[in-house]
Amino acid sequence: MSDSDFKLTDTQRDHLTAALDRIIPASDRHGLPGAGELGIADFVEELLRANPAQQLGLLPALATFSELIDRCGGVDPAFEQIQEKEPGFVPTLVFHAYSGYYQHPKVMEALGIEPRPPHPQGYEMEPFDPSILDKVRSRGTIYREV
Amino acid sequence: MTDDTVDVLIIGAGASGAAFAWSMADTKMNILCLEQGDWVKSDDYPGIGHDWETRQFGDFGLSPNQRGRSEDYPVNDSESPIHASMFNAVGGSTVLYAAHFPRLHPSDFRVRTLDGVADDWPIEYRDLEPYYDLNARMMGVSGMAGDPAYPPKELPLPPLPLGKLGSTLASGFDKLGWHWWPSDSAIISEDYEGRAACINAGTCLLGCPQGAKGSTDVTYWPLAERAGVRLKTRCRVREITVRDDGMADGVIYYDGEGVEHHQKAEIVVMACNGIGTPRILLNSKSKHFPDGLANRSGLVGKRLMFHPYGLVRGIFPEPLEGYKGATGCCIISQEFYESEPSRGFLRGYSFEMLRGMGPVFTAISGMGSGHIPFGSDHHDGYASLWDRTAGMVIICEDLPEEHNCITLDPDLVDSNGIPAPKVNYRLSENSTRMLEHGVARGQEVLAAAGAVDFMTEAPLGVAGWHLMGTARMGEEPETSVVNEWGRSHDVRNLFIIDGSIFPTSGGVNPTNTIQALSLYIADTIKKNLANLFD
Ligand SMILES: Cc1cc2nc3c(=O)[nH]c(=O)nc-3n(C[C@H](O)[C@H](O)[C@H](O)COP(=O)(O)OP(=O)(O)OC[C@H]3O[C@@H](n4cnc5c(N)ncnc54)[C@H](O)[C@@H]3O)c2cc1C
Ligand code: SF4
Numbered sequence: 001m002s003d004s005d006f007k008l009t010d011t012q013r014d015h016l017t018a019a020l021d022r023i024i025p026a027s028d029r030h031g032l033p034g035a036g037e038l039g040i041a042d043f044v045e046e047l048l049r050a051n052p053a054q055q056l057g058l059l060p061a062l063a064t065f066s067e068l069i070d071r072c073g074g075v076d077p078a079f080e081q082i083q084e085k086e087p088g089f090v091p092t093l094v095f096h097a098y099s100g101y102y103q104h105p106k107v108m109e110a111l112g113i114e115p116r117p118p119h120p121q122g123y124e125m126e127p128f129d130p131s132i133l134d135k136v137r138s139r140g141t142i143y144r145e146v
Numbered sequence: 147m148t149d150d151t152v153d154v155l156i157i158g159a160g161a162s163g164a165a166f167a168w169s170m171a172d173t174k175m176n177i178l179c180l181e182q183g184d185w186v187k188s189d190d191y192p193g194i195g196h197d198w199e200t201r202q203f204g205d206f207g208l209s210p211n212q213r214g215r216s217e218d219y220p221v222n223d224s225e226s227p228i229h230a231s232m233f234n235a236v237g238g239s240t241v242l243y244a245a246h247f248p249r250l251h252p253s254d255f256r257v258r259t260l261d262g263v264a265d266d267w268p269i270e271y272r273d274l275e276p277y278y279d280l281n282a283r284m285m286g287v288s289g290m291a292g293d294p295a296y297p298p299k300e301l302p303l304p305p306l307p308l309g310k311l312g313s314t315l316a317s318g319f320d321k322l323g324w325h326w327w328p329s330d331s332a333i334i335s336e337d338y339e340g341r342a343a344c345i346n347a348g349t350c351l352l353g354c355p356q357g358a359k360g361s362t363d364v365t366y367w368p369l370a371e372r373a374g375v376r377l378k379t380r381c382r383v384r385e386i387t388v389r390d391d392g393m394a395d396g397v398i399y400y401d402g403e404g405v406e407h408h409q410k411a412e413i414v415v416m417a418c419n420g421i422g423t424p425r426i427l428l429n430s431k432s433k434h435f436p437d438g439l440a441n442r443s444g445l446v447g448k449r450l451m452f453h454p455y456g457l458v459r460g461i462f463p464e465p466l467e468g469y470k471g472a473t474g475c476c477i478i479s480q481e482f483y484e485s486e487p488s489r490g491f492l493r494g495y496s497f498e499m500l501r502g503m504g505p506v507f508t509a510i511s512g513m514g515s516g517h518i519p520f521g522s523d524h525h526d527g528y529a530s531l532w533d534r535t536a537g538m539v540i541i542c543e544d545l546p547e548e549h550n551c552i553t554l555d556p557d558l559v560d561s562n563g564i565p566a567p568k569v570n571y572r573l574s575e576n577s578t579r580m581l582e583h584g585v586a587r588g589q590e591v592l593a594a595a596g597a598v599d600f601m602t603e604a605p606l607g608v609a610g611w612h613l614m615g616t617a618r619m620g621e622e623p624e625t626s627v628v629n630e631w632g633r634s635h636d637v638r639n640l641f642i643i644d645g646s647i648f649p650t651s652g653g654v655n656p657t658n659t660i661q662a663l664s665l666y667i668a669d670t671i672k673k674n675l676a677n678l679f680d
Binding site: 022023024025027029032090094098099101102103105108111112117118119120125126127128130132133135137139141142143144145146 | 481
């Protein structure tokens with residue numbers, strides 16, 4: 001049962017975005033944005049909307065993360081501490097971050113693939129060339145006669 | 147509600163039910179199939195959306211427990227290292243299967259005679275050979291004649307492309323002088339019988355929106371329905387009912403609205419797979435059959451075989467274009483298929499090559515294997531894996547053991563309140579040694595092909611997709627559930643046609659054999675119609 005009214009608050013969104021950027025940071029060398037910067041918080045929000053049961057796992061830990069940011073005076077120390085205080089939070093977020101990030105058209109393009117689903121265009125491939133089997137054929141049959 | 151009596155009632159519209167229904171249609175009998183799932187429409191498949199990979203963690207998951215749709219029944223597999231994987235819809239598990247379509251070897255039918263273990267089959271390779279050929283034409287099988295691991299066989303379509311990944315792996319086998327061959331695949335490499343050819347999109351394990359993969363909803367079912375077979379979806383069978391004389395007289399099922407029906411039939415045919423069939427038989431208790439229907443041998447649900455799988459992936463220095471091409475259908479190697487006791491185990495295994503992973507799977511599996519950390523090293527880790535993995539699964543012959551079994555769970559039920567199956571399964575010593583051998587040889591061949599690092603998993607926990615042995619065939623009523631043509635020894639108008647009836651498992655994917663057997667059983671029934679119940 002989806003929860004169509006669910007929406008992250010501004011604070012939740014900001015802090016989630018900050019955590020996502022710690023998980024997948026931007027890289028100039030690879031020409032890739034950070035996961036937060038790319039808007040993967042929207043992907044997580046949509047996921048929590050479609051699967052309200054997952055809100056229970058994520059939102060209380062996100063609230064603890066927010067408290068830690070206020071208390072420690074910054075995202076970096078809070079991100080260190082949340083891994084001790086709420087050991088499930090970062091692994092869950094890593095899974096969601098990887099899922100959302102690597103299906104994003106911008107990331108697909110940076111990986112060198114067309115930013116589209118596999119169907120209906122598919123991919124071109126060279127047809128099978130039977131000459132590649134010459135070596136295997138030369139060994140003769142290998143099954144047991146009965 | 148009591149429905150009109152039909153001549154033949156098939157339960158389950160998957161691989162076996164479809165082939166059997168099509169074959170029986172020419173008798174012009176009144177044939178009905180009840181299926182708990184629905185038709186899957188082309189645009190329901192994940193492959194047309196950006197989120198296609200993540201849907202394997204949701205509504206297109208391999209495990210019915212994960213999907214949790216009302217048409218799925220839960221399976222308690224907490225006491226098995228290998229977890230049940232199946233799909234419940236028209237087409238059954240062929241909706242999700244990889245469509246790797248090998249045959250058994252002639253030696254697989256003579257396991258006891260040749261190797262002194264398990265049992266011989268009551269039929270031989272040559273009995274099934276014409277039905278393998280027929281099934282290849284009906285399902286649309288691509289492949290290459292001349293495989294040295296098999297007696298000669300003809301296939302209607304040329305092989306699927308190997309691509310850079312396939313050729314790279316083939317070079318490793320050639321370097322070691324090991325057998326390999328392009329896979330027999332129930333995927334059409336060219337337009338065939340009104341179906342459009344495979345476009346190498348690689349989403350096969352989440353269903354094929356193109357209709358190129360031979361799931362039975364696009365192969366047998368349209369023909370069977372046109373020939374007059376009726377298929378009713380969203381109908382879940384609870385139990386088979388029996389007359390006073392101990393013969394089956396039909397089934398009790400729930401329709402999509404939950405209304406209970408009694409469907410009467412002259413012949414009942416079970417095609418619910420190696421878990422679903424024993425489940426319903428065990429749930430069909432009566433005064434004649436207090437331990438479950440057709441279970442006087444006590445073997446219903448016992449001798450479950452899965453094919454323990456191992457997974458070996460190599461990491462290569464170069465991109466392989468591995469996201470292109472049918473996921474599971476590339477190359478097979480049967481270098482270690484036939485028994486060789488000096489290896490430390492009996493019987494053998496196949497290697498089947500896998501394509502690479504899509505962008506999301508690359509990340510998730512790299513997370514699991516520790517190759518892709520989060521944080522500052524993330525992108526370097528990802529770049530080392532993306533489009534650089536290729537590997538194989540190891541499919542081990544599973545020998546039948548009575549403690550590996552399906553029973554009814556005392557607590558768990560499906561959405562109609564029918565008891566769910568429970569799986570108890572332990573990996574045998576023989577399987578463990580076979581897996582170790584396969585993982586080591588797999589790494590050897592990947593290294594020969596150029597791999598510089600490896601990721602391995604054995605047994606592969608998700609790989610409970612080959613379900614066999616739980617109502618075995620045989621000549622003796624004391625030691626088998628059905629005879630050599632699928633007829634129950636105890637109930638002469640009850641037939642079983644799915645993987646449950648395999649006496650042994652071989653070391654290849656079973657569906658081609660399941661369907662060849664169901665076509666063989668249908669033909670035998672047709673030949674014996676005059677004295678079917680004698
Ligand atoms: C992910 C995956 C990959 C696979 N890859 C391969 C492969 O490459 N090659 C290969 O050979 N095999 C493969 N398989 C296995 C293959 O799909 C099965 O061997 C084959 O589908 C079994 O056929 P069947 O007729 O026995 O059962 P199924 O095809 O599973 O069909 C059984 C049907 O019965 C229905 N049913 C069950 N109980 C009831 C009930 N009580 N009332 C009404 N209907 C019921 C189910 O809904 C289902 O539709 C794979 C399977 C999976 C899940
Ligand atoms: S690779 Fe071919 S068979 Fe597989 S999903 Fe794509 S079109 Fe279908």
